[in-house]
Amino acid sequence: MAAVAHEAHGHHDDHGHHEESFVSKYIFSQDHKMIGKQFLLTAVFMGVVAMLLSILFRIQLAWPGESSDFLSFFLGEKWAPGGVLSEDMYLGLVTIHGTIMVFFLLTGGLSGTFSNLLIPLQVGARDMASGFLNMLSYWFFFISSVLMFCSLFIETGPAMAGWTIYPPLSALPQAVQGSGLGMTLWLASMTVFIASSLIGSLNYIVTILNLRTKGMAMTRMPLTIWAFFVTAILGVLSFPVLLSAALLLMMDRLAGTSFYLSDIIVSGEMLTNHGGSPILYQHLFWFLGHPEVYIVLLPALGLSSEVIATNSRKPIFGYRAMIGSIMAIGFLSFIVWAHHMFVTGMNPFLGSVFVFTTLLIAIPSAVKVFNYLTTLWKGSIVFTPAMLFAIGLVSTFITGGVTGIILADAALDISIHDTYFVVAHFHVVMGLSAVFGMFAGVYHWFPKMYGRVMNTRLGYAHFWITIIGAYGVFFPMHFVGLAGAPRRYYDYTVYGEFDSGSLEQMMDLNVIITVFAMIAATGQLLFLFNFFYSIFRGPVSPQNPWNSTTLEWTTPVEHVHGNWPGELPTVHRWPYDYSKPGSDVDFIPQDVPLAEGEEEH
Amino acid sequence: MVTKLVILAVIILGVIAIAQMMRVYELSSKLRKTGEHEISNRDNRLNAKMMLGFMFVLFGGFIWLMLKYGWVGRGSAASVHGHDLDWLLNVNFVIIIAVFFLTNFLLFFYAYKYVKRPGVKAYYFPHDNRLEMAWTVVPAVVLAVIIIFGLREWNQATDEAAPEAIRVELFSKQFAWVARYSGMDNKLGKFDYKLTQEAETPNELALMTTETIDLAIEEMENGVTGMKALEAELNNQEIMISPEERSKKTTDLRRKESLIRLLYQMKKRHVTTLDALAYDDIIQKDTLYLCKNKEYEFNFRSKDVIHSAYFPHFRAQMNTVPGLTTRFKFTPDKSTAEMRVERNDENFEYILMCNKICGGSHYKMKMFVVVLEEEDYNAWMEPKMNGVKDLDGNWTVKPSTFHVALHPELYENKKVEEVEVEVADSIPAE
């Protein structure tokens, strides 16, 4: 898919300043802009797959046991006998949906695309520190995507232990069929993915630290770069821990070790493993897992900071506080992981410590929200599609953030842990916010990627359908969870046996949720169409379409190697001089020297 | 097949329709001569209004959901600590709902109010220390309150159970729950997973007594799939075994060889006085009966993968982890009958669900829970512990203890005195 798209767009914008072969320009490219686009296209493909999977299992949840042509069309007799989704495949779909969304769309896709595209352009560098490693990072990502995608098609089905793949379920093929080859592929794919992420992150860090152009002090970097920087550090520190968790699991599966296994009898077989701890896996997993949620979120916040400042025509409020919050969130995200484990039987005192640290993280999050609000206040807001999505992000970040406070309260978490309330929380705060941030980024920087502008009206329609669909899906889901519905259940009609009141509520809400999910998914067709159509036929963009101050808009529309045809620009001011008093234009690019008597912000 | 074609046709037609619309739109915008990136005042104002409109839809939708579904499924708590937790949950909800309304209101209202107006310049306002201080300190104070209340409840909920709390074990396996009451002595018998026998045999829960150790050794050595049988099969030249089959059997044999050593060690170390702890335990499937207003300490175990014991109505949950015993305590304080009246649903039952993904039938893994008034509970429990005898001293109801399951022959109807002597003999003094 990705390859096809590259080929296809070989027709335009090769006015050939350099004689480059097709392969080195579009496939094994070492140019950061091209690599960014490769990440984006691969992630879009994976995102579409994951979204389709979610529609498939939502059909089962809304109309349990009813035959559906849609299901048999995609899953065939094996996994949807008679058009009814099989129990095992339900778990497989949920697992791969979660994995792709979190890792492939929102980590690889979001960081990969925008860190690559924007870091050199916004700090004023000719390219990444290592073009070769950067290329490698993409191709590892590509391979891991292929592996994950292929695991959907094997005989015993994909991994079925949930995206968190807790052992022993994920370690024992006897426990569920997806823990056979499917899980092996999952682990292989993630191992390659982690390699990709590490190489990429190291490259981002080195580039930001070493290749800033003259005048680009750390405190003059746009917040996007700060966000990418902290994200990359989080990745470098936490992904290796996931790798070790995965390797130990691999060993338990293949080499007969007992890191996570103890005293188990599964389908009549008495295993000899003794002394391991499944809880150890959870500690390792969440030591990555929690920073991971910020790896997903921070880039989205960074992108939207830029979009909101530009389109409010105001400096982002509290620039230094924003940097401080990003760093505080980054730091705190390493010491909160066990809030995912309050009911694993861990020491209650330890639980208290994690309650405390978790609630601390709400403070920098709140600061960010208030700063966004103040940025809008008395602005002169231009509603580009990117701006709409950025505002949507702030809304979902608030709505999802506040429910985190409930979950962080260990006492309350006892009764809502692993219910749909949690599912609603993290979809709103992480899923929606990051997706909105990503869309904002795509609409805003599309001109930088393809030299053209996406269609605005379709963008509007896309946004309104998406936000209505998204809230329509996840608002009701909180109430399903408050009623106590466990997550990862194939069929909630079991409630009929003991509580008909809850059953009725759940079935009502599940239908509402699925209908909104279908609406939202259909809305994404507008985006896909707009995206691909605009690559080829969109109106050509001027150099600085949004009247922005940052350096990427000082590069020519036609991509050139080394980004700037002549000398690198010199930076004289911070990136947020919008509507500065005393200036007759409402934006002053970073490379404009201070006027006589002008003070830096 | 037809539907597949229809689906494809719809997709193709949809794409063509959008393409046509785009073309028309492109032509019209060429006429207008403005770039795609320049947003017209009309579009700006339209979106500003949509922002405000959306806010009302969002708030309206939330309020509607809250009123209609807010507490329906959850219902009121049925345990002592559950009431406190629900109070705390409500306090937290009041706080977060206020924040939700306030900040979302400001967001959408500002988006609406400060839309670009020709000739009006944005207000340059890069930072303000006092404001920033305020919205760091205020959340911090609110959170401090939340933390203090929260930890108080957390500490109470997870504190050790009182010594007199009734001990009950909940054993989880793919895909069912089994309960074990601790019986007269209120002490649960010891267990070891290596003693596990097939389901539907007395020692499914792997309780450790002198006989169960011997039983396990016997079965591992001489059972149908015991070591002797395996060895014989592997060495038999007459029968063909496929290579996979052979390697599977060899692994199985290896495994049993290492397990049997451990079993012999266990036998050597076992102290017979421990047997009594297990003998009076009562194993109970399908339905868990609890006594109102009695504190329970549940001990959780798992046979295979992680499960989670989730009692939504008692606001209780704890994972069950293979190789580890976890605990949770609560005191039910509303009987099933009372809850049925309260909920106006005569078929309502309390439930224990599995709340950790554990395989294909995860969603079906549950156990009914019935809370009885003390009198009714005793009437149910008493015969389980002691059985019932008629005037001749014959059992009309045998006790349901582990001892009975292990030694049914001892409880055949005989003269009372005989039985009592035999039973007394077979239970070692503590």
Ligand code: HEM
């Ligand atoms: C105010 C800030 C936040 C707090 C206090 C908070 C708290 C929590 C807690 C305690 C849980 C565990 C709940 C449970 O499993 O029972 C949780 C789950 C989760 N949170 Fe948050 N959260 C916050 C913000 C975020 C953000 C910003 C993200 C993402 C960017 C996020 C993503 C997630 C995810 C993915 C899960 C669920 C993981 C799973 O079980 O599959 N949270 N959150």
Ligand SMILES: [Cu+2]
């Ligand atoms: Cu977390």
Ligand SMILES: [Cu+2]
């Ligand atoms: Cu389960």
